[in-house]
Amino acid sequence: MNFHVMTLFPGMITNAMGESITGRAIKAGHINVNAVNIRDFAGNKNNNVDDYPYGGGAGMVIQAEPVYLCYRHICENIQKRKQCQETTGISGSIYKNIEVTPGVRVIYLTPQGKTFNQELACEYATEEDLVFLCGHYEGIDERVTEEIVTDYVSIGDYVLTGGELPALVMMDAISRFVPGVLNNCISARTESFSGNLLEYPQYTRPAAWRGKEVPPILLSGNHKKLAEWYRKQSVIRTALMRPDLLEGAELTEEEKELAGKVAGYGK
Numbered sequence: 376m377n378f379h380v381m382t383l384f385p386g387m388i389t390n391a392m393g394e395s396i397t398g399r400a401i402k403a404g405h406i407n408v409n410a411v412n413i414r415d416f417a418g419n420k421n422n423n424v425d426d427y428p429y430g431g432g433a434g435m436v437i438q439a440e441p442v443y444l445c446y447r448h449i450c451e452n453i454q455k456r457k458q459c460q461e462t463t464g465i466s467g468s469i470y471k472n473i474e475v476t477p478g479v480r481v482i483y484l485t486p487q488g489k490t491f492n493q494e495l496a497c498e499y500a501t502e503e504d505l506v507f508l509c510g511h512y513e514g515i516d517e518r519v520t521e522e523i524v525t526d527y528v529s530i531g532d533y534v535l536t537g538g539e540l541p542a543l544v545m546m547d548a549i550s551r552f553v554p555g556v557l558n559n560c561i562s563a564r565t566e567s568f569s570g571n572l573l574e575y576p577q578y579t580r581p582a583a584w585r586g587k588e589v590p591p592i593l594l595s596g597n598h599k600k601l602a603e604w605y606r607k608q609s610v611i612r613t614a615l616m617r618p619d620l621l622e623g624a625e626l627t628e629e630e631k632e633l634a635g636k637v638a639g640y641g642k
């Protein structure tokens with residue numbers, strides 16, 4: 376997976392992605408992060424990329440041309456890599472004499488977009504390249520977003536100072552679905568939101584902590600009973616904490632009854 380990020384603050388992206396699990400995934404070559412500074416395409420000696428909005432109003436707007444040139448630069452790099460893969464016989468296809476890369480998804484982080492979730496993360500993880508466009512100030516000239524953006528995505532109903540944190544949130548969630556990134560390949564599938572159920576509670580040693588015992592089933596070693604217990608706990612937890620998710624979950628009649636009892640109890 377190759378993440379390309381158009382940003383005014385590339386350090387935010389490389390520093391955060393270089394840590395922890397994503398940092399390890401970069402070192403291992405499972406993911407690649409290419410943060411490109413929009414300012415490098417300003418084309419003026421002060422490296423200014425913003426201007427006053429037409430029609431007046433507060434704040435500044437990022438200009439179309441530096442964003443477009445930044446995008447074209449990224450496309451050229453993607454194409455060069457694909458050409459290289461083609462000639463070395465690894466994979467990919469050759470694009471000739473074109474300025475943009477067809478099929479590459481360009482995600483603009485904006486509170487106006489559709490809300491990001493686990494399903495979208497899983498879908499994006501199947502792409503070879505993803506381009507993120509991080510806005511700042513009052514936004515970006517509409518003409519360039521119309522031209523290059525394929526997906527408008529928000530990470531929630533609140534307004535942040537820029538698109539870098541949302542891009543980081545998305546790259547983190549997407550990376551977890553890229554093969555090799557998580558050591559434990561089961562965890563991305565059994566955790567919260569898979570099958571529209573939340574994850575069951577977890578415990579570790581000691582078996583008794585300040586008088587609180589772990590559920591005895593966990594010490595039983597009976598794998599079939601344990602799997603049943605995990606499932607039941609997921610249903611109970613979802614009914615308690617996120618009953619809205621249950622509509623999209625596939626439940627047996629018995630589980631529906633259990634969820635109904637738990638959700639009813641919470642009201």
Ligand code: ADE
Binds near residue numbers: 529534537538541
């Ligand atoms: N930019 C500012 N706020 C945002 C949000 N909530 N989601 C995505 N991009 C944003």
